[in-house]
Every structure is written in structure tokens, then in C-alpha cells.
Amino acid sequence: QKEVEQNSGPLSVPEGAIASLNCTYSDRVSQSFFWYRQYSGKSPELIMSIYSNGDKEDGRFTAQLNKASQYVSLLIRDSQPSDSATYLCAVRNAGNMLTFGGGTRLMVKP
Amino acid sequence: GAVVSQHPSWVICKSGTSVKIECRSLDFQATTMFWYRQFPKQSLMLMATSNEGSKATYEQGVEKDKFLINHASLTLSTLTVTSAHPEDSSFYICSARAPLAGGTDTQYFGPGTRLTVL
Numbered sequence: 001q002k003e004v005e006q007n008s009g010p011l012s013v014p015e016g017a018i019a020s021l022n023c024t025y026s027d028r029v030s031q032s033f034f035w036y037r038q039y040s041g042k043s044p045e046l047i048m049s050i051y052s053n054g055d056k057e058d059g060r061f062t063a064q065l066n067k068a069s070q071y072v073s074l075l076i077r078d079s080q081p082s083d084s085a086t087y088l089c090a091v092r093n094a095g096n097m098l099t100f101g102g103g104t105r106l107m108v109k110p
Numbered sequence: 111g112a113v114v115s116q117h118p119s120w121v122i123c124k125s126g127t128s129v130k131i132e133c134r135s136l137d138f139q140a141t142t143m144f145w146y147r148q149f150p151k152q153s154l155m156l157m158a159t160s161n162e163g164s165k166a167t168y169e170q171g172v173e174k175d176k177f178l179i180n181h182a183s184l185t186l187s188t189l190t191v192t193s194a195h196p197e198d199s200s201f202y203i204c205s206a207r208a209p210l211a212g213g214t215d216t217q218y219f220g221p222g223t224r225l226t227v228l
Contacts, residue, residue, distance in 0.1 A: 043203045043219040098217050102153040
């Protein structure tokens with residue numbers, strides 16, 4: 001079992017819809033979780049971090065964390081074509097290292 | 111957020127030559143930097159963890175004699191691909207561990223270096 005799992009996609013949503021990206025992790029003691037966005041041909045950029053159970057909102061982005069279910073998600077409201085990218089979930093493990101999921105490719109269609 | 115730069119952004123070289131890639135943290139000190147490789151349409155693959163003043167820790171399957179990493183200062187790590195071959199052509203990305211508000215930290219990525227070996 002991979003430490004951090006994501007559906008590779010592509011996840012296709014129409015413009016204006018809510019995109020929901022999911023991530024599960026295996027290390028129960030993980031405390032820090034991050035979402036990165038990677039445009040094609042570019043390097044990843046940090047967009048959200050979350051440490052506590054519940055929701056954390058930042059603009060059109062909402063990160064959700066459920067430690068009991070070992071599940072973290074990213075919701076993008078009012079999706080735009082410019083949101084089309086690969087979204088990487090990252091989890092900090094007990095060794096203070098970030099482990100990345102394989103990424104989910106999101107396509108927002110006009 | 112913290113800024114990480116890489117140089118060069120792209121490089122084309124002949125097979126058998128060596129290529130050095132620099133990774134700099136511009137507005138913070140990075141005791142730990144990471145080197146990743148990414149092939150087209152594939153996920154990030156961690157190659158090595160670079161700690162300032164000590165030897166790098168390589169991931170399984172990464173040849174330490176081929177991918178030389180030096181982290182001589184708190185703001186600079188270099189990756190040298192020695193005797194490069196076409197199969198080494200890839201997108202090489204560095205990242206640096208930087209503090210976040212609230213006392214935690216995360217990784218910020220450089221823009222990447224696209225290496226093409228002819």
C-alpha cells in the first residue's frame with residue numbers, strides 16, 4: 001500500500017462547478033497535510049496546508065481533514081479553466097519528511 | 111511564501127558530459143533541500159535529501175556516484191549529473207524546507223531544470 005494515495009484522474013468538471021480532490025494516507029501519526037498545484041511543465045506550488053480536523057477555507061479553496069478516516073480532500077469552488085492542473089497531496093510523516101501522492105489531474109472544461 | 115530558484119532552467123548537453131544544476135533559497139536559510147526527478151506524465155520521484163554540511167541521503171535505486179549532491183551553504187545545493195546519457199533526460203526539481211506560520215514548515219519548490227541529453 002502506498003503511503004499517500006490519490007486517484008490519478010483525469011477528473012473532468014465543467015466551468016463553475018465544484019471540483020473535489022481526494023487523498024488517503026496510511027501513517028496514522030501524520031499531523032501535517034499539504035496540497036500543491038502543478039501546471040504542466042512547471043514545478044509544484046503550495047496552495048493549502050491543514051493540520052486540524054475539519055475544514056480550512058482560503059478563497060475558492062477548502063481543505064478538509066479527517067484524521068480518524070485518514071482522509072484529506074481539496075474542494076475548488078467555481079472551478080475555472082485556469083485551475084486545470086495536477087494537484088498533489090503531501091503528508092508529513094513521523095520522520096518529518098513530506099511524502100507526496102501521485103497527483104490527480106484536474107480538467108476544467110469551459 | 112519562500113522563494114527557491116534553480117539554474118539553469120533548461121540545458122541540452124551531449125552524452126557523456128556532466129551537468130551541474132544549482133538550487134538556491136533566496137529569502138531564507140535552508141538546512142534541508144530535496145532533489146526530485148520527474149519524467150513526462152509521471153509523478154515526482156525523490157532522488158535525495160541534502161543536508162547542509164553533511165552527505166546527502168539517496169533514495170533506493172539512485173546512484174550516488176552519478177548524481178553528486180553538494181550542500182555547502184545554507185542557501186545553496188547543487189546536483190551534478192555526471193556522464194549524462196539520454197535516459198537521464200528529465201525535469202529535475204529541487205525543493206527547500208522553509209518555515210510556515212504557526213511553527214511548522216513545508217517544502218517550497220524551485221522552478222525546475224529541464225535536462226535533455228543528446
